[in-house]
Amino acid sequence: xxxxxxxxxxxxxxxxxxxxxxxxxxxxxxxxxxxxxxxxxxxxxxxxxxxxxxxxxxxxxxxxxxxxxxxxxxxxxxxxxxxxxxxxxxxxxxxxxxxxxxxxxxxxxxxxxxxxxxxxxxxxxxxxxxxxxxxxxxxxxxxxxxxxxxxxxxxxxxxxxxxxxxxxxxxxxxxxxxxxxxxxxxxxxxxxxxxxxxxxxxxxxxxxxxxxxxxxxxxxxxxxxxxxxxxxxxxxxxxxxxxxxxxxxxxxxxxxxxxxxxxxxxxxxxxxxxxxxxxxxxxxxxxxxxxxxxxxxxxxxxxxxxxxxxxxxxxxxxxxxxxxxxxxxxxxxxxxxxxxxxxxxxxxxxxxxxxxxxxxxxxxxxxxxxxxxxxxxxxxxxxxxxxxxxxxxxxxxxxxxxxxxxxxxxxxxxxxxxxxxxxxxxxxxxxxxxxxxxxxxxxxxxxxxxxxxxxxxxxxxxxxxxxxxxxxxxxxxxxxxxxxxxxxxxxxxxxxxxxxxxxxxxxxxxxxxxxxxxxxxxxxxxxxxxx
Numbered sequence: 436x437x438x439x440x441x442x443x444x445x446x447x448x449x450x451x452x453x454x455x456x457x458x459x460x461x462x463x464x465x466x467x468x469x470x471x472x473x474x475x476x477x478x479x480x481x482x483x484x485x486x487x488x489x490x491x492x493x494x495x496x497x498x499x500x501x502x503x504x505x506x507x508x509x510x511x512x513x514x515x516x517x518x519x520x521x522x523x524x525x526x527x528x529x530x531x532x533x534x535x536x537x538x539x540x541x542x543x544x545x546x547x548x549x550x551x552x553x554x555x556x557x558x559x560x561x562x563x564x565x566x567x568x569x570x571x572x573x574x575x576x577x578x579x580x581x582x583x584x585x586x587x588x589x590x591x592x593x594x595x596x597x598x599x600x601x602x603x604x605x606x607x608x609x610x611x612x613x614x615x616x617x618x619x620x621x622x623x624x625x626x627x628x629x630x631x632x633x634x635x636x637x638x639x640x641x642x643x644x645x646x647x648x649x650x651x652x653x654x655x656x657x658x659x660x661x662x663x664x665x666x667x668x669x670x671x672x673x674x675x676x677x678x679x680x681x682x683x684x685x686x687x688x689x690x691x692x693x694x695x696x697x698x699x700x701x702x703x704x705x706x707x708x709x710x711x712x713x714x715x716x717x718x719x720x721x722x723x724x725x726x727x728x729x730x731x732x733x734x735x736x737x738x739x740x741x742x743x744x745x746x747x748x749x750x751x752x753x754x755x756x757x758x759x760x761x762x763x764x765x766x767x768x769x770x771x772x773x774x775x776x777x778x779x780x781x782x783x784x785x786x787x788x789x790x791x792x793x794x795x796x797x798x799x800x801x802x803x804x805x806x807x808x809x810x811x812x813x814x815x816x817x818x819x820x821x822x823x824x825x826x827x828x829x830x831x832x833x834x835x836x837x838x839x840x841x842x843x844x845x846x847x848x849x850x851x852x853x854x855x856x857x858x859x860x861x862x863x864x865x866x867x868x869x870x871x872x873x874x875x876x877x878x879x880x881x882x883x884x885x886x887x888x889x890x891x892x893x894x895x896x897x898x899x900x901x902x903x904x905x906x907x908x909x910x911x912x913x914x915x916x917x918x919x920x921x922x923x924x925x926x927x928x929x930x931x932x933x934x935x936x937x938x939x940x941x942x943x944x945x946x947x948x949x950x951x952x953x954x955x956x957x958x959x960x961x962x963x964x965x966x
Contacts, residue, residue, distance in 0.1 A: 451670030485525030494529035541584030614644025629659035638662030709762035816937035832966030901929025
């Protein structure tokens with residue numbers, strides 16, 4: 436039996452832009468729109484032309500996407516005609532393939548928020564859809580607060596959706612705007628809607644206020660809806676929107692959906708999903724969610740030794756899908772709870788071939804357990820583990836020696852009389868018998884130390900020129916003024932590769948220095964720098 440087509444509608448650039456702390460530039464929107472297009476998304480909603488300068492510029496010209504580029508805006512205001520509504524005019528003038536109107540479908544909101552009548556609300560929907568259809572656009576209607584509205588007055592909520600369909604709207608989208616609906620409610624209500632409006636014209640737009648936006652979206656599909664709206668990484672106001680990064684692989688890889696439906700994302704495009712998710716986080720200058728389903732760093736990470744042993748024999752024993760299907764990778768974590776299986780698997784992954792009966796494996800595992808007992812965390816610091824393993828196996832060159840470093844913090848008046856705190860670090864290193872001294876100021880002692888350490892490493896400088904620190908995390912492991920501190924540093928190089936290193940000490944500067952050193956040495960090892 437032929438599979439039905441499901442359509443994916445991304446609103447990262449509009450609804451996702453309402454996330455607290457997110458502010459897309461025009462270039463950001465263009466980059467993300469192309470990334471979504473490359474991923475195979477059917478509809479890309481760019482924003483609200485006329486509402487702000489960025490969105491107005493975005494729709495000033497055709498963007499040449501394969502996806503249906505969609506403009507969002509309100510249905511005509513009560514009391515105005517379609518020819519006398521500036522918002523509607525901006526939508527009709529936008530260079531967009533489709534227009535998505537939003538209109539109330541809860542009679543309570545019609546009375547209280549719009550202060551108009553149900554009849555005028557229905558007329559607004561009909562007039563707006565008719566005008567857009569006449570302009571040659573594909574038309575969608577977001578039925579705002581549909582599920583709350585249906586519970587309160589099902590006849591009016593359905594009338595709003597049907598008014599749009601009767602005037603030629605391609606889609607009516609049922610919105611759980613407050614995010615309070617539950618999956619069984621969504622499935623039941625959508626099931627009632629598709630008795631009146633064909634399911635191939637019904638979409639779902641779920642918010643995540645009860646952590647069920649993905650579940651609600653899938654429930655709507657089971658009940659007959661054939662379009663899903665959501666955002667990359669679940670961006671959106673309050674608690675976010677349905678996360679397309681979770682929905683897409685579920686539709687592609689889970690039999691209940693994959694056997695029944697086709698989506699626009701190919702198997703090859705699915706392999707770029709993790710990269711797309713992480714790219715968005717990078718643009719937003721935030722660390723990716725390690726525990727995100729499918730694409731998170733921990734999504735296919737196994738810590739227990741008994742699990743690792745089983746995975747090495749047959750990955751399906753502890754993996755619900757293959758990690759490479761979504762562009763992720765398997766990680767068998769090395770920790771005090773791990774056994775030889777984890778260590779051997781990780782050594783194999785990083786390209787260190789060691790016989791399983793090599794006594795150095797037991798020694799390495801003992802060292803890991805000893806160091807984790809005093810605060811190190813190698814499960815979270817893959818690069819530091821690799822260096823530790825290479826040292827135990829005698830495979831880390833001696834690139835340079837740090838003879839001493841000094842960090843000073845000074846509070847003083849700057850040139851304009853403001854009181855500022857400045858950190859200055861001086862590092863003395865020896866490379867090939869040559870002593871090099873570097874100094875740098877930073878906005879904190881660790882930043883100054885990092886800048887000074889990477890300022891001049893002689894013949895190795897070219898290998899670390901693209902190295903940068905992307906995250907710095909500190910955890911106090913016990914209380915009091917003599918507390919032990921764990922520092923985790925995430926680094927990235929010019930290729931986009933990321934790695935994490937760890938340092939532990941009762942002195943935060945010393946712990947940071949350990950992690951900084953590991954980061955630099957790891958980069959030299961991976962780059963094949965000569966000793």
